[in-house]
Amino acid sequence: MRLPKFEYVEPKSIEEACSILSDESSAKILAGGTDLLANMKHRVEVPSVLANIKRISGLDFIRQDNGAIRIGALTPLKRLYKTTLVTEKVPALSSAAASVGSYHHQTMGTLGGNLCQQNRCKYFNQSQWWRSAREPCFKAGGGICHVVNKKEICYSSYCGDMAPILLVMNAKVVLANKGDSREISLQSLFSGDGKTPLDTKKGEILTEIVIPEEALNSFSTYSKFANRESIDFPIVGAAIWSSVQRKEHRVSFTAVDRKPIRARNIESVLKGRDLSEEIVEEVAGLASKEAALVKSSNYAPSYKRRLMEGLLRSTLKEAMRRS
Amino acid sequence: MERELTVVGNRMPMLDAAAKAKGTAQFIDDLVLPGMLHGKILRSPLPHAKILHIDTSKAEKLSGVKGVMTGTDIPDRKYGIVPKAKDEYALAKTKVRYIGDEVAAVCAVDPEIAEEALELIKVDYEELPAVFDPMEAIKEGAPLVHADVQKNISASIRKEFGDVEKAFGESDFIFEDTFYSQAVNHAPLEPHGALAQYDPKGELTIWSSTQIPFFLRRNLSTTLLVPESKLRVIKPKVGGGFGQKVDMFAKDFCACWFAMNIGRPVKFIYDREEVFIGTRQRHPVYLSVKTGLNKEGNILAQQFKAYADGGAYNSTAPVMITLMGFFLMIPYKVPNLLHEGYHVYTNKPVGGAMRGHGIPQARFAVERQLDMIAERMDLDPGEIRIRNSIHAGEPHPAKFVINTCGFVDTVKKAAEGIGWAQKRGKLPFGRGVGMAGGSFPSGVSNMSHISSGAVVQLGREGAVNVLTGAADIGQGAETVIGQIVAEELGVLLEDVRVTAADTGITPLDPGTFGSGVTVRAGNAARLAAISVKNKLFEIVSEKLEASVDDLVAEKRKIYVKGSPDKGMTLSDALKAYQYGDHPMPIVGRGSWMAPTTEPTTLLKENGNFAPNYSFMTQAAEVEVDPQTGRVKLLKMAAAHDCGKMINPLLVEGQLEGSVVGGMGQALYEDVIVEKGQVMNPSFLDYGFPTAMEMPEIEAIEVETIDPLGPFGAKEAGEGTQVSPAPAIVNAIYDAIGIDFMEMPVTPEKILKALEEKKK
Ligand SMILES: Cc1cc2nc3c(=O)[nH]c(=O)nc-3n(C[C@H](O)[C@H](O)[C@H](O)COP(=O)(O)OP(=O)(O)OC[C@H]3O[C@@H](n4cnc5c(N)ncnc54)[C@H](O)[C@@H]3O)c2cc1C
């Protein structure tokens, strides 16, 4: 399979990159390319212009600033488990990065690209010829959905491995737009709409990920269940963050819904309580109610439900032991 | 042989190992010819449809496009690997029968333009009702995939050995169980490709990633209407085949057709999606087995019924269902057997030969059922296998001639390797061990056109040239043949150059299938080497004043048996030969086919099937995580009686490969099809095991010296693939007490079954 035709540019600054995005209606950012180029070969994304931002300096960094850890969007995933600051202060982020795809994806893939990756669906991540056997679906510009054909909604799922752990740490992201920038919660980066999964404005580029200081001194972990020990996207991924002092426990899941989700209901049941075997059992049964599971992958929703429950149970038990 | 072997039996890296490791080995993709064009194939997006009209005009006008062809352009000649079952055109003529069926082809100055051109071809289809399940397809009124094949049954077999009904009447126990073995893809690392060139004299040369250069020549000749004398098929390095490259494909035909019509070389390379959808897969099969036994656990009768989902075309259909039935007669003594097999067309990807060729599916059913029977009769699974083993020299119920049989030893040694006595039934919940046996023919003996030739040439400096038609597709055939020749001539492996698999240069060989290469092509090469040696020995015997029968060639020396001092170097011997006015080079020829009483089909009369038979047992240890349902294969002990191992390193490679394949079939792989469409046609979504999933593997030798194999060798290729999958599923039973009757046993199925068990 080969790439479609496109114009390739290398902006020298963030401003220039933002202008390209706002001027060219179908321009796209190229970071590591490990998500985007595969989609382009499948012709599910056909940008007229690719703006390679890897030539822009100053987007690849990891530093601690006023307590918070700030990570540049272009930081390769591999750096997240090769940098002492991360392995010591946020080991769960390191292990999440080490769980993405294979070594090659971790070398080429960036943290920003990982968060901004496309949603996935078994009817979408296929070649153009393959998709021609069916009517084009909403996400591919058509008029139906092969998964749930009710309203005009795309149920493709978000499958990134980095979002859950950052979500439970209440991470923020910085979005630049021409001269401007704004900081929003990572949670609000995701629209929940399978067709356009990111809630960004035209011309915006993700430049930084910020992990607040308050998140750093409590236990957190990310647990991924995938088909094989390498290469695969999660069938289900779960992260938790647990503070014994604050009696606060945060839970998130990936690959179960149109965006990475915080399990707010479970969190409120856990709020103000110490973890115990009984409580773990109580909330494990609630896990699958947090997500709108559909048949967008080759793994059955019933199976994903069992896994959500299993992963929640094992991560909470780990928190009990470790914190 | 009355001396120690010096080359045969050694662990030696393949002759091309260094080139492959360095990336200098040349596969189709590496070959470039001046003016070469690139071809692409347009495939049907519909599972079943009439082709009303194809408009290629826009594609033809695209700048850079040099040719467009459709089914109407090509001769009305069907092809197929089995002469009686030809049912395919390189490009569909009037209708398409599965999503992926070839409809048109283009060639252009670069692959991008060729791809773009495909989008410009407009095909008008009239959609037809389709059928996706073999059990539906055989019903009255089901859509017919091929109009002339009633009930979609394109091949069937009913074969009885002994008297099954009577034997069931005499049985103390009768068990009947049903199983399902899923579709899996061969997924060779190198996708299928072809490059063809036509010269003005009318000679056509094709480089193809094929396992069967000579069969391919025949198929191309009959479909292109070009005489075989004008057609040369060359097999460059091939990156794996596993049976998927025994057929001719559209890429072969279209590359030739374009080259002939345009006059420029044309190359086709399939992409991974095409390999998954548009080539071949292991047949999914529904199987039922009824077994009658006496109180002691001896099998008295077996009744076997199989419905194979063949997909849209035959490929090897009649052979596959036949092999499946005949090899129920080994490794166990089944005095009475009734086998009924059906090959059913559906509007799905096409089934074909795949490592084991029908036998792994049957073995899955039988080996699983044996374990279930052992449990019901309170026998040890190892014991029931040993009790029912056939033995060398005993009369065989199907009249197979079993000269050597190490089956009982393989059961014992595999059990020992996995720690059977300490572990079976004794490990904590979630851990378990299981085993499965098997046996395989080393090629076939009952088809007269299955024979191999070889030419060996010994030059003045002691350099040896071997010409063989054997197709090395990565398994190491050239190395093994080199070793056999080196051993026979008493030279080192490094003195031997093997030129192989070029129908314009090398002698006839049927190709790589049926696990027959080492025995068949190896014997041919050995005969050629002996003939060279005899010529040389005649001269040397005069010089040494010794009888020819007393001479030994070893390590570049020739000497009198028992007195190494009385001899001369090979180089001196060659000098003597030449100065004695004997013409150089010394050339020897050999042709070999397995001894056969009657070159006919076994369907009518019983008789021997193969020159010899390998025997094996694999034993697995697994760990099942009850939280996630994940099965981890911890260890596989693989004991294989492959006769004399020509090269233990290569045998181990085959065993390791079989474990990956078995693990994939048992736990990971499944070609998921939804309304005729393959849902996971990529390495990412298909998900076969990687290096990370590999277990510890213990390869255990069980050597027997077979009288017919070269230096006593038997097969060690396809046979290794029949037992790992059932061994793993049997181990899962030991671990969690659940009998799985279908594969793959995914974490999803395990979790579900565990939950149901709790209730
Ligand atoms: C075989 C395979 C396996 C994979 N396995 C996994 C896995 O297990 N887990 C997982 O999470 N991912 C997986 N991926 C997806 C991908 O490799 C990773 O998500 C990777 O981190 C993406 O980063 P990238 O820099 O390569 O992104 P790119 O491909 O460069 O970009 C991805 C998307 O984000 C946009 N983008 C990139 N950077 C920015 C930015 N700074 N601001 C705004 N938009 C931006 C791009 O325009 C594009 O739309 C896999 C991919 C493949 C092909």
Ligand code: SF4
């Ligand atoms: S969920 Fe529906 S609309 Fe979205 S990608 Fe899948 S098929 Fe298309």
